[in-house]
Amino acid sequence: MVARRRAEMVEETRAKLIRAARTAFAAKGYAAASMDDLTAEAGLTRGALYHNFGDKKGLLQAVIDQIDAEMLARMRAARGQADTAWDGFLNEGVAYIEMSLEPEIQRIMLLDGPAVLGDPSQWPNQTACLRTTTQAIQRLIDDGTVKPVDAEAAARLINGAALNAALWIAAADDPHAVLTKAVEAFRQLAAGLLRTAG
Amino acid sequence: MVARRRAEMVEETRAKLIRAARTAFAAKGYAAASMDDLTAEAGLTRGALYHNFGDKKGLLQAVIDQIDAEMLARMRAARGQADTAWDGFLNEGVAYIEMSLEPEIQRIMLLDGPAVLGDPSQWPNQTACLRTTTQAIQRLIDDGTVKPVDAEAAARLINGAALNAALWIAAADDPHAVLTKAVEAFRQLAAGLLRTAG
């Protein structure tokens, strides 16, 4: 075994624990996931877990931070692929809905996370995500595309609509059929913010 | 002690347990609420609880059914106080937002409930609530007020927007100031469904 720096090994154990926790939380839910089991899955014990993350909630927080960062990156990519600012804004919402189709995101980010850690809009990365959406709306207001509403309020409502759409889709018998209906309704609803009638 | 019918006593026991559970779940959250504690608060033991509700989730389900019925009644009352069908529809959404200001509804209905029992849109009473909203939108489509969108999709998105608005308000420093902004943005957003430009 090559002698590596200690910091590297710490990062590796943290990564292993987070990965095991992601799959365990997604599969069984936060409450039903045993820390003995998931640490064993990672080839470690609970000692490593408490040393690195403090407690079970700390581990969940780390998992959520990681997923949230991934979601933020994917939303930015979706926005970048649009021609106009308004389409980019819509793409963000649609990307959010599509990501929420994934059971892992559903279970961890939309169900257990809020229940254990409280209102998601207070989470560090979520605020970053929300801030970019708010800024996008503000720009659309400034250039006359969108009516002069409170940008943050609009961003939160749009987010909520997308989130609920995602939950609906995931619980549906035919998710992809419902997805198209939800996306269509989402575009109509968002058009309410437009200065010109949709 | 007057000899009462057995069915009356069972109802009384169930009511006492549900009442104690409501306060306990609202105060401590579902996971942190001890069943020994809340049954003792009701002057009973866990035996009564397991006999009447099966398990802890069953008790939560009973609590949620009760609260959900109350919310449905209040939303119907709010709709009845409007002059037009459209205003009635908006009133429903605003009433939903306002109810979610209450910590009990926040904690139990919006945070713990979905995490423990799964997607709220599958709950019996919630579907009733959603159905009335869907029907309201369908009527507005039929009489030409609202664009021809999928009524259920629109209802779910509107619900989600209202829900997120409520969470935002509850976490705010000045809830009532944020409430007005949220309600204003909600009306703008909902106007996206209108056939005539908002």
Add this chain to the structure above:
DNA sequence: TCAATACGCATACAGTGCGTATGTTATTTT
């Protein structure tokens, strides 16, 4: 280079809470 120390993690232990199995009493049923 070698001792001292701090760090990362494992092990052992105590506390708490859920669910079930069993017991007890009062009300039906026959």
Add this chain to the structure above:
DNA sequence: AAAATAACATACGCACTGTATGCGTATTGA
């Protein structure tokens, strides 16, 4: 009036979280 059943209490086992302690190894200083 005796048997049966429902409503609830009591007692027990099991699992899980969090903490305290122990051990090995890497890092630091002289």
